[in-house]
Structure formats: C-alpha cells, structure tokens
Amino acid sequence: MEEFSNLMQGFSIAFTYQNLLFMFVGILLGVLIGVLPGLGGANGVAILLPLTFTMSPTSAIIMLSCIYWGALFGGAITSILFNIPGEPWSVATTFDGHPMAKDGRAGEALTAAFTSSFVGALFAVMVITFLAPLVAKFSLKFGPPEFFAVQLLTFCSFVGLGKGHPAKTIAAMMLGFALASVGLDTVTGTLRMTFGTGELLRGFNFLIAVIGLFGIGEILLTMEEGLAFKGVHARINPRVVWQTWKLLPKYWLTALRGTLIGCWMGITPGGATPASFMSYGIAKRFSKTGEKFGTGEIEGVIAPETAAHAAGTSALLPMLTLGIPGSPTAAVLLGGLLIWGLQPGPLLFVEQKEFVWGLIASMYIGNVVGLIIVLTTVPWWAAILRVPFSIIAPIIIVICAIGAYTVNNAMLDVVLMLVFGVVGYLFKKLDYPLAPLVLALVLGDMAESSFRQSMLLSRGEVSIFWSNGLVGSICGLAMLMLFWPVITKLLARLRRGNNDLDEARPVE
Numbered sequence: 342m343e344e345f346s347n348l349m350q351g352f353s354i355a356f357t358y359q360n361l362l363f364m365f366v367g368i369l370l371g372v373l374i375g376v377l378p379g380l381g382g383a384n385g386v387a388i389l390l391p392l393t394f395t396m397s398p399t400s401a402i403i404m405l406s407c408i409y410w411g412a413l414f415g416g417a418i419t420s421i422l423f424n425i426p427g428e429p430w431s432v433a434t435t436f437d438g439h440p441m442a443k444d445g446r447a448g449e450a451l452t453a454a455f456t457s458s459f460v461g462a463l464f465a466v467m468v469i470t471f472l473a474p475l476v477a478k479f480s481l482k483f484g485p486p487e488f489f490a491v492q493l494l495t496f497c498s499f500v501g502l503g504k505g506h507p508a509k510t511i512a513a514m515m516l517g518f519a520l521a522s523v524g525l526d527t528v529t530g531t532l533r534m535t536f537g538t539g540e541l542l543r544g545f546n547f548l549i550a551v552i553g554l555f556g557i558g559e560i561l562l563t564m565e566e567g568l569a570f571k572g573v574h575a576r577i578n579p580r581v582v583w584q585t586w587k588l589l590p591k592y593w594l595t596a597l598r599g600t601l602i603g604c605w606m607g608i609t610p611g612g613a614t615p616a617s618f619m620s621y622g623i624a625k626r627f628s629k630t631g632e633k634f635g636t637g638e639i640e641g642v643i644a645p646e647t648a649a650h651a652a653g654t655s656a657l658l659p660m661l662t663l664g665i666p667g668s669p670t671a672a673v674l675l676g677g678l679l680i681w682g683l684q685p686g687p688l689l690f691v692e693q694k695e696f697v698w699g700l701i702a703s704m705y706i707g708n709v710v711g712l713i714i715v716l717t718t719v720p721w722w723a724a725i726l727r728v729p730f731s732i733i734a735p736i737i738i739v740i741c742a743i744g745a746y747t748v749n750n751a752m753l754d755v756v757l758m759l760v761f762g763v764v765g766y767l768f769k770k771l772d773y774p775l776a777p778l779v780l781a782l783v784l785g786d787m788a789e790s791s792f793r794q795s796m797l798l799s800r801g802e803v804s805i806f807w808s809n810g811l812v813g814s815i816c817g818l819a820m821l822m823l824f825w826p827v828i829t830k831l832l833a834r835l836r837r838g839n840n841d842l843d844e845a846r847p848v849e
Contacts, residue, residue, distance in 0.1 A: 348470060351698030354399060355706055363396070363404040364703060368711045371411015372718075376418050385412050386673045387551035388737070390680075391744035398681040399696050403703040405677060406657075409670050410462065410707050413613075413653050414715045417454040417646060422447060431649070433621040437634060437641030444637050448581035449588075451719055453639050454646045456589060457596060459712045461647035464600045465607065465654035466704040469661075473701075476662040477690040485798060486805050489791035490815035492784055494822065495665045499777045501825035509773045517781025520545045527786075528793055540753050547676040547782055549745050553758040554775050555673075556741045558765020560734050582716060592643050595624050599644045603651025608659055613652040620648030654704065660685055661697060664787065672779045679783070 354360065374385030386405050393401035416431035421438035434454060441450035483491070500510045523534045524544030535541040589596075599620040606616035624644035625634040634641045657674070659665040664685035666672035678685050683693055690697050745758035768775055799805035807813035821828070 347474075347694065347698045348702060350695070351700070351702030352706075354695055354699035355403065355702040360400055360403050360699070360703065361706075363400050364407045364707050364710060365714075367404040367407025368411040368414075368707060368714050371408035371413075372415035372418075372711075372715060373411075374408065375412035375415020385409075386670055386677075387548070387554075388556045388741050388744055390548055390551075390673070390677055391747045393677070394680075394747070398678075398683055398693075399699045401681065402674070402677065402696070402700050403707070405674060406700065406703065407707045407711070409653065409674075410704075410711045411714075413462070413650050414455060414458055414711050416649075417451065417458065418715070418719060421450045421454060421642075431617075431645075433617045433645035434642055434649075436621065437636070437638045440635070440637035441639070441642070446637065448578070449585045449639065450642055452582050452585040452716065453589065453642045455712055455715050456586065457599070457643040457646035458650040459708055460596055461600045461603055461650035462654045462708045463705070465604050465651040466701065466708070468604055468655055469658050469704070470701055473658050473662050473697075474690060476658070477686075480663055480686070481688075481691075482811070485791045485794035486808070486812045487815065489788060489795055490806060490812045490819065491663055491665060492788040492791060494815055494819040495659075495780070495784065496777075496788075497819040497823035499780060501822040506772075507826055509771075510777045513768070513773050513775065514777040514781045517778040518785045520550065520778075521782050521785025522789070527790070540751070543749075545757070545782070546749070546754065547779075548680065549754050549757050550761050550782055551673050551676065551779060552741050552745050553761025554765035554768070554779065557738065557758060557762025558769060558775070560737055560741075561762060561766040562769050564734055588639065589643070592640050595628070595640050595643050596647045598623060598627075599647030600651045603648035603653075604655045606648070607652035607655030613649040613656075616648040616652035617645035620644040661689060661700075662686070664784075666780065666783070672776065672783055676779075676783050 355364070370389060371385060385408050389408060390405065393404060396404070417434055417438070420431040420434040421442050438450045438454060441447065480487075480491075496514060499514070500507050519534075521544070523541055524532070525542060526533055532542065602620045602623070603613070603616045606619070607613070621634075621641060621644045624640055625631045628634065628638075628640055630638060630640070653670070656666065656671045660671040660675050662685075664675065666675045675685055683689065683696065741758065742755050745754045746752070765775060767773075768778070795805050799808075805812075806816050
C-alpha cells in the first residue's frame with residue numbers, strides 16, 4: 342500500500358502543467374527520432390540531453406524518458422511501412438509487419454504494433470512500481486564490497502550475455518575504463534593520463550562521448566549506406582483501430598510470453614533487441630500457424646513489439662535501484678542523473694522520493710500519451726520519411742555540435758565529439774559493441790572507488806569479496822555470467838555426446 346500512496350504522490354507531480362508539456366514534447370521528439378533511420382533511443386537521448394540542463398531534474402528525466410518511449414513507438418513505423426527498422430529491436434517486426442502493409446493491412450499492423458508496445462511497457466512499469474522499492478530496500482544493506490560485486494556482475498553480464506563477441510565486448514569495456522581513468526584521481530589527488538594537457542584535467546565528459554559515439558557515429562554510417570525510402574501508404578481510422586483491438590485478445594498468450602521475456606531481458610543486460618528476436622522465435626515455435634510466420638501474421642508483430650517495449654522499460658529498474666543500466670539508453674539516462682547531481686541507487690528512493698515516484702508515474706502517463714499520438718499521427722511521420730536524408734543529416738550534426746559545445750562552452754568538446762563520432766563509426770563497422778564502452782565510462786569511476794574502499798576496509802585482503810554470503814553469492818554469479826558462453830558450449834557438447842552414445846547403442 343505504501344507503493345500505491347507513493348505512486349499517487351508521483352501522479353500529482355507528473356500531472357503538473359509543466360511536466361505534461363515536457364512529456365508531450367518528449368514523445369513527439371522521440372517518435373521523430375525513432376522514425377528516422379540512423380538515430381535511435383540512446384542516440385536521441387544523448388543528443389537532446391543538453392537541452393535539459395536548465396530544467397529541474399524531475400522535468401528533465403520525464404522529458405528524456407518520454408523521448409525514449411517515443412523512439413520505441415517510432416521504430417515500428419519505418420519497419421512496417423518502409424521495411425527499414427528505425428531501431429535494432431524493430432528488425433523482427435519487419436518480418437511480418439511489412440508483408441501485412443504490402444497486403445493492404447498497414448493500419449492493422451501498426452495498430453497491433455503500437456498496442457502491443459503499450460501493453461509490454463505497461464506491464465514493465467507495474468513491475469518497476471512494485472519491485473523497485475523492494476530491491477532498493479534490500480540494497481540498503483550494501484557496503485563498498487557489495488557495490489563493487491554488483492558492478493562486477495554488470496560488467497560480467499555484458500560480457501557473458503551480450504549479443505557481441507565476448508572478446509570485442511571486453512576490448513570495448515577496457516577502452517571505456519581507460520577513458521574513465523583520465524583526469525584527477527579523487528582519492529590521491531594525482532593526475533592520471535593527462536599528458537600535461539590542462540583540458541584533460543576534468544577527464545572525458547560522458548556527454549561529449551555519447552553524443553559522438555551514438556549520434557555522429559550513426560549519422561556517418563547512415564550517410565555511407567545512402568538510404569532511400571520507398572514506403573507503403575498507411576491509413577489508420579477509428580474503425581481499423583477498433584477491429585484490430587477486438588482481434589488482439591485472441592493472442593493474449595503471445596503478448597504475455599513476450600512481456601515476460603522482455604522484462605527478464607531488460608532487468609538483466611540482455612537488452613530489447615535480443616528480447617524481440619527471442620520472443621518472435623518462441624512465438625513462431627508455439628504458434629498454431631508458425632509455418633506462416635514471415636508472410637504477414639499479426640502474431641509475428643505482437644511478439645517482438647511486446648518484448649522490445651517491456652525490455653526497454655524494465656531496463657530502468659536496475660538503473661534506479663542499483664545504479665546499473667540495463668540498456669545503452671539507460672546508461673545514457675544514468676549519466677544524465679549524475680550530471681544533475683543525483684546518485685542512482687538505493688538511497689535515491691529515500692533522499693529523492695519525489696523524483697523517483699514522479700518519474701514512475703510519468704511512465705504510465707507517457708505510454709498512454711504515446712499510444713494516442715502515434716495512432717493519430719502516423720501519416721505525418723510517414724511524410725517526414727520522404728524528406729531526403731541529405732537534408733536531415735546536416736541538421737542533426739549541427740544539433741549535436743551545439744549540444745557538445747554547451748557542456749563546457751569549449752570548442753575542444755566539439756572536436757572531441759567528432760573524434761568520438763569516428764570511433765563510434767569504426768566500432769559499428771568492425772562490429773564492436775558501444776554499450777560496454779559507455780557502461781565502463783559511466784561506471785568506471787564508481788567501480789574503482791568501491792574497489793579501493795573495499796581494499797582499505799580489508800587492509801588489502803581480496804577475500805573481502807567472499808567474506809559473507811551476500812557478497813560471495815553476487816561475485817559467484819558474476820563469474821557464472823562471465824563464463825556463461827563457455828559453460829553453454831560445454832553443455833551443448835555434452836548433450837551432443839550423449840545423443841551420439843544413444844544412437845550408437847544397439848537396440849535390444
């Protein structure tokens with residue numbers, strides 16, 4: 342009941358005129374970002390983060406999270422109408438969404454996608470509402486060793502469960518740690534890796550890095566690909582929406598399965614993209630019409646969309662309660678919280694109660710507003726997609742440059758943003774994941790501080806990391822996650838060996 346009363350207090354904060362306006366603007370900007378191929382939730386939040394510097398932290402995070410919800414909705418439009426996934430997690434939606442659009446059922450496909458996204462996100466927000474306070478209370482028992490163990494678990498989970506090659510994930514993470522260590526050592530007061538350059542005293546700003554890595558990097562890649570948009574016209578009217586809504590309850594099991602997969606993949610650092618593919622694959626496996634998947638089955642739209650939105654939303658749970666982002670966008674939002682002087686973690690629920698519950702309440706309202714906006718404005722977004730990308734790209738680059746310059750009012754930051762943009766481009770070309778780099782850049786300092794505090798407490802004894810059941814089990818789980826790819830390969834080989842033995846055994 343305490344959560345319910347806190348939520349009501351959050352609604353009173355979110356329902357202010359100012360916050361509703363920011364919510365509306367955030368959803369519109371988010372849908373625009375989601376619709377434009379080459380951008381995305383993380384990129385959009387990173388690019389637009391400087392716009393929120395003058396706002397209160399609550400209004401700022403509401404607007405940024407609404408950009409995120411909007412981007413999640415917008416990705417489905419390009420996937421279904423243009424067969425171009427606006428977001429990585431929208432790829433699975435193209436398999437059946439675009440065939441439906443070509444078959445003259447674009448309105449039905451879009452309504453199914455938006456409604457499924459809304460259902461997945463709503464369930465995930467309810468999970469956050471009732472689970473986050475419990476996790477936060479539990480984590481109040483944490484000291485430096487436990488915090489380091491949790492951060493170790495995050496890094497190891499990204500290596501073991503990430504979609505990229507483990508070696509590439511580790512390499513990206515090491516680069517992030519190296520960048521995070523540049524500047525003034527807060528414990529000893531000495532300078533590290535500044536090479537006599539005064540500008541590097543403050544280290545590499547997280548915001549400059551993410552604008553370059555995500556924003557400029559994606560733009561360069563998209564310009565190279567030279568996208569041309571040839572889409573299907575869509576008409577959504579109340580009759581199509583109502584008929585599709587009457588059809589959707591028939592697929593409640595697919596939606597529930599996708600939501601559960603999404604919540605799990607969001608809370609662990611699996612992310613929305615693997616969740617959408619996993620949900621699509623499982624839906625195809627268990628569907629009575631699985632053989633028709635890929636030809637325009639509505640179930641093939643529901644499954645990935647529920648999972649992607651549930652994953653994208655639930656990724657905020659570990660970010661708020663433990664300070665551990667469950668997705669690249671959550672990592673960018675985490676950086677935003679640090680910039681505003683808020684420390685994500687268990688104390689956030691105690692010291693910044695209004696902020697936390699205002700944010701959670703805004704998730705409910707933001708998703709309802711988002712659903713209404715996308716259902717009523719699809720033709721507008723489809724029209725924007727017909728503007729040549731050669732016009733849109735320079736505008737986005739200028740916005741990125743302004744955002745980078747406003748961080749410290751220094752041209753060096755604009756240069757660094759371009760350098761990070763080239764790094765982001767190369768990472769994408771060479772198939773190196775960017776999320777571990779950003780994660781290490783954001784959490785590197787905190788992990789180092791926790792580790793050094795633990796060493797001071799134990800007088801240099803590493804055994805402090807298994808000195809009690811809690812820290813020992815978290816560290817054990819971290820090792821399990823780190824070696825998960827090896828374990829799964831060994832188990833698969835063992836199963837194959839047993840099957841071979843069974844086949845070779847003579848039949849009696």
